[in-house]
Amino acid sequence: MNHTYSNQLISFTEAAKLLGYRSSKIIENLVNQNHLQVHFKLDSSRRLVDAAEVKSLIKPVDKKSI
Numbered sequence: 001m002n003h004t005y006s007n008q009l010i011s012f013t014e015a016a017k018l019l020g021y022r023s024s025k026i027i028e029n030l031v032n033q034n035h036l037q038v039h040f041k042l043d044s045s046r047r048l049v050d051a052a053e054v055k056s057l058i059k060p061v062d063k064k065s066i
Helices: 012-018 025-032 051-056
Strands: 009-011 038-040 048-050
Touching: 009 012, 009 051, 012 025, 012 048, 012 051, 038 048, 048 051
Parallel strands: none
Antiparallel strands: 009 048
8 A cells, every 4th residue: 555645546436437337346346456556645544546547447348349
């Protein structure tokens, strides 16, 4: 877990929405599987993730496989 001053930190709920999910449980799963790293802002216990890390998980879908 890192303490950081980044302006790019978003909540688990925001991260889930960014990936197209309604529940933030998917973000918790991604953290537990070490796909995302948890960050904290100074003087806060709220768990946040880096928006750039979340966006890096977005992959284009091959339309031929749909």
